[in-house]
Amino acid sequence: MFPKLDPLLHSELRLAVMSILAGVEEADFTYLKKQTGATSGNLSVQIDKLTTAGYITVEKGFKGKMPRTACRITPAGRKAFCRYVEALKEYLSAGK
Amino acid sequence: MEQNKEMTAQQSLSLITETLNNSRRDILRGNSKYFILWGIILTLLSLLIYVCWHFTGKASWNFLWFSMPLIGYPLAAILGKKDQGMPKSELGRMTGGVWTVFGAFSICLSLIAVFAVPMHLTLLIVVILGLAESVSGVLLKNWPIIIAGFILGVGGAVMAMLIKSEAQLLLFTLGGILLAITGLIVKFQYK
Numbered sequence: 001m002f003p004k005l006d007p008l009l010h011s012e013l014r015l016a017v018m019s020i021l022a023g024v025e026e027a028d029f030t031y032l033k034k035q036t037g038a039t040s041g042n043l044s045v046q047i048d049k050l051t052t053a054g055y056i057t058v059e060k061g062f063k064g065k066m067p068r069t070a071c072r073i074t075p076a077g078r079k080a081f082c083r084y085v086e087a088l089k090e091y092l093s094a095g096k
Numbered sequence: 097m098e099q100n101k102e103m104t105a106q107q108s109l110s111l112i113t114e115t116l117n118n119s120r121r122d123i124l125r126g127n128s129k130y131f132i133l134w135g136i137i138l139t140l141l142s143l144l145i146y147v148c149w150h151f152t153g154k155a156s157w158n159f160l161w162f163s164m165p166l167i168g169y170p171l172a173a174i175l176g177k178k179d180q181g182m183p184k185s186e187l188g189r190m191t192g193g194v195w196t197v198f199g200a201f202s203i204c205l206s207l208i209a210v211f212a213v214p215m216h217l218t219l220l221i222v223v224i225l226g227l228a229e230s231v232s233g234v235l236l237k238n239w240p241i242i243i244a245g246f247i248l249g250v251g252g253a254v255m256a257m258l259i260k261s262e263a264q265l266l267l268f269t270l271g272g273i274l275l276a277i278t279g280l281i282v283k284f285q286y287k
Binding site: 010011012015016019020022023024025026027028030031034035084085088089091092 | 111
């Protein structure tokens with residue numbers, strides 16, 4: 001029996017956001033937007049979903065005079081991400 | 097990128113791998129400019145002190161070394177401002193930590209050598225400079241940096257014992273050139 005893939009992570013944009021955040025301490029909204037190529041509105045919606053799930057935290061503030069939105073992965077998010085990757089590996093190894 | 101696109105397991109894994117690699121590439125490329133900056137400063141300053149010492153015969157030109165952090169840190173801060181929007185990473189923080197420790201060791205050893213206990217400063221600094229570069233290479237998983245650091249530290253230590261007076265400064269010129277070259281290698285490797 002295969003483990004169920006986390007539906008929250010099994011979406012292209014949310015998975016990309018989580019993958020970026022898994023590899024860094026913190027990333028700006030602008031960086032996430034640039035890396036994913038998503039629109040601001042779409043990205044905001046997906047970030048909200050990940051925040052609501054407790055997978056990431058969002059901190060709004062200013063750097064100098066510029067507004068800044070910093071996103072971080074939470075321990076729960078990292079755990080879910082690792083579980084998701086393990087599940088993917090199981091799917092792939094079963095398919096071989 | 098769409099949020100509802102159906103992905104196969106293979107596509108998901110590929111997306112994760114590609115995204116992680118892209119972030120890593122950005123971080124490494126961001127670090128490369130500091131290697132280039134400090135490499136250029138080290139090269140120019142060591143050459144300047146060498147020329148002044150050589151033509152005046154005064155070793156006191158070595159006091160100019162204390163201007164290195166005064167020149168380097170503000171320039172590094174200006175470069176850092178251009179990094180706004182770049183992700184903060186454990187890797188960047190650790191590499192920065194290595195060079196901060198190197199700076200602190202160099203300044204303290206230089207002050208002690210000049211004002212309290214004379215010691216073979218060229219030997220000491222060149223070894224810790226090479227060590228700092230190699231450790232950075234290990235953290236960044238980058239062989240050119242590891243090897244350049246090793247050549248600089250070990251080769252520089254041997255040369256520091258073999259050559260005398262102002263000619264030793266050319267070791268730092270070589271060190272500066274190696275630093276700048278490794279920065280350029282990383283920059284173009286992760287372009």
